[in-house]
Amino acid sequence: MNSNPVVRSFTIDGIQVSAAEGETILEVARQNDIEIPTLCNLEGISSTGQCRLCMVEVKGTNRLIPSCATVAEEGMEIVTSNERIDKYRRMIVELLFAERNHICAVCVANGHCDLQAMAQKLGVTHIEFDYLHPSFQVDASHPKYEVDHNRCILCGRCVRVCDEIEGAHTRDFRNRGINTLVITDFATPWGESQTCTSCGKCVHVCPTGALAEKGKSVAEMQKRRQFLPYLVMRREGAK
Amino acid sequence: MALNQKRIAPPSDDRRWKLVDATMRRYGYSSQAVIETLHTIQEVFGNISAESLAYVSGSLNVPPSKVYGVATFYNHFNMAPLGEHVLSVCTGTACYVKGSGQVVDWIKEEYGLEPGQTTPDNKLSFMVARCVGACGLAPVIMLDGEVVGRLSVDEMKKRIKEWISYDK
Numbered sequence: 001m002n003s004n005p006v007v008r009s010f011t012i013d014g015i016q017v018s019a020a021e022g023e024t025i026l027e028v029a030r031q032n033d034i035e036i037p038t039l040c041n042l043e044g045i046s047s048t049g050q051c052r053l054c055m056v057e058v059k060g061t062n063r064l065i066p067s068c069a070t071v072a073e074e075g076m077e078i079v080t081s082n083e084r085i086d087k088y089r090r091m092i093v094e095l096l097f098a099e100r101n102h103i104c105a106v107c108v109a110n111g112h113c114d115l116q117a118m119a120q121k122l123g124v125t126h127i128e129f130d131y132l133h134p135s136f137q138v139d140a141s142h143p144k145y146e147v148d149h150n151r152c153i154l155c156g157r158c159v160r161v162c163d164e165i166e167g168a169h170t171r172d173f174r175n176r177g178i179n180t181l182v183i184t185d186f187a188t189p190w191g192e193s194q195t196c197t198s199c200g201k202c203v204h205v206c207p208t209g210a211l212a213e214k215g216k217s218v219a220e221m222q223k224r225r226q227f228l229p230y231l232v233m234r235r236e237g238a239k
Numbered sequence: 240m241a242l243n244q245k246r247i248a249p250p251s252d253d254r255r256w257k258l259v260d261a262t263m264r265r266y267g268y269s270s271q272a273v274i275e276t277l278h279t280i281q282e283v284f285g286n287i288s289a290e291s292l293a294y295v296s297g298s299l300n301v302p303p304s305k306v307y308g309v310a311t312f313y314n315h316f317n318m319a320p321l322g323e324h325v326l327s328v329c330t331g332t333a334c335y336v337k338g339s340g341q342v343v344d345w346i347k348e349e350y351g352l353e354p355g356q357t358t359p360d361n362k363l364s365f366m367v368a369r370c371v372g373a374c375g376l377a378p379v380i381m382l383d384g385e386v387v388g389r390l391s392v393d394e395m396k397k398r399i400k401e402w403i404s405y406d407k
Binding site: 087163174176183184188194 | 289292
């Protein structure tokens, strides 16, 4: 046991903060009520730096760095928001909208959607990019849940929660680049999956209406994530 | 505690499964052997079938979706069987700049093949590769694994026509 843990002091937006060894910039920001927008990150599951919304500026380097995947270091001077960062964040959200078919007005998660909330918060009023209008089937083969890839932003939360918390690893990504798709088992219909435990964790961590409970109508799909901190605590206590 | 699991039997009594088993054994049936095992399957069977994915997943204790993800992530692996001959065109940056895109379009027109497709008579498969690591020879095509490069688009078309006519 290290009785004298190393503490790293640095500043976020000019505020003096300190981090324990190994803590990421995002974690420290959250402890200090400094908000950094994220879509793929969720407390309790691992960080993959997929959505790129948590990019921050660090004094001394011109590159933006993902705060969810960067361990805080002594003396860092971090800026979480300025004109340049906000521009890129809006661009990322616009690209997410352009990539699939996000039609809020008919979505089960309307009003409870992280992507929608993020767009509102960042002030995205229109999409500068051409919509790709891809064509995806809705998989409603599961008795309790359904997946609509038109609303998926490929954040990977469902993949990670299924692997790390439930331990089933029913979901994963297929292909790569623009052809990436979240699949169950061997791209088999969800309802025929041999590994799925029907626990529904993926549905509730999903930031959008891509994963939803069956029988929910427009704007009725509220996500419940209270289980996550509890399960993480139990898991870590058991170690 | 390690599970005392019985190894699952290969999908058929095809002798080629012995080679697949040998690869998995060489890596001690570790879950990290997925890619090597898929390589062996592709080598001995020519493609990666759904049943072979299930066999790898069951034998190495790797979740089905992960095996499927790995097999589809790498362009090298193909799920559908290939034709007798394989023509692949590199569409990496250097080759694309040197006109490989025009070759791809020409193949679509001339042979009616989109990337990844095989002719109905199963003679010819057309693939595109993302950089074969020979950018100095751009534009590069591969005729049954033989690298052909440093040709103009017209010369390239001629070379492909010649190669295809060998079989007729």
